[in-house]
Amino acid sequence: MPLHLLRSVVAVACGLGAFLGASAARADAPAKSSNRSPFEVDPVIEIPVTLGLGAALGMSRVFSREVLRPACNPCNPADVNAFDRTVIGWHSSDLRTVSDINYALSLTVPFAFSFFDTLLREDCDGWGGMAKDFLVLAETAMAALSTNNFISFAVRRPRPLAYDPTHFSEEARTSATNVLSFPSGHTAGSFALATAYSRLYTMRHSGHWSSVFV
Numbered sequence: 001m002p003l004h005l006l007r008s009v010v011a012v013a014c015g016l017g018a019f020l021g022a023s024a025a026r027a028d029a030p031a032k033s034s035n036r037s038p039f040e041v042d043p044v045i046e047i048p049v050t051l052g053l054g055a056a057l058g059m060s061r062v063f064s065r066e067v068l069r070p071a072c073n074p075c076n077p078a079d080v081n082a083f084d085r086t087v088i089g090w091h092s093s094d095l096r097t098v099s100d101i102n103y104a105l106s107l108t109v110p111f112a113f114s115f116f117d118t119l120l121r122e123d124c125d126g127w128g129g130m131a132k133d134f135l136v137l138a139e140t141a142m143a144a145l146s147t148n149n150f151i152s153f154a155v156r157r158p159r160p161l162a163y164d165p166t167h168f169s170e171e172a173r174t175s176a177t178n179v180l181s182f183p184s185g186h187t188a189g190s191f192a193l194a195t196a197y198s199r200l201y202t203m204r205h206s207g208h209w210s211s212v213f214v
Helices: 003-023 043-062 093-120 126-155 185-204 209-213
Strands: none
Touching: 043 126, 093 126, 093 185, 126 185, 185 209
């Protein structure tokens, strides 16, 4: 399959995964002046689904070294297309740390915003409403990351470090988990939660000027 077509398929799949968690929760349009959770969730269904997706994601990572094999050993940069080959060797430990911090923030900030929205606003539905929102956000994240994980296991595209003997040891370059570079888990998780919270905030604060910026 051509790479550009594969990327299109992955983009659609990740987009569907981002909304899969919220699909089981029926959204009802709230009153314009109310700050209430727009979701009706069934904990008997949503909690097991969320935990199941999380468990599947965790187990796949735990046993990835047993089920995956290096895509190439050694990996030859000449085998990479000319466009992607330009980034081989571009490595920065500092930027990697910044990326990891930004990713952690992208996963936690929506929950923090939802918490403070409940804590500081009197015209809301309290901790019960926040619990609904938390569950939908968590289910959305697990659905998106699980979808992303499934695709990356199927595609098995090596990370750029697999082609970079200058900055990485042979052990690091030949690690089985280095074939999980595409699609990006950081992008999938961040996009899913940002989209879910943006939609949640807009529905909770329908008509409020602040929803324009979320």
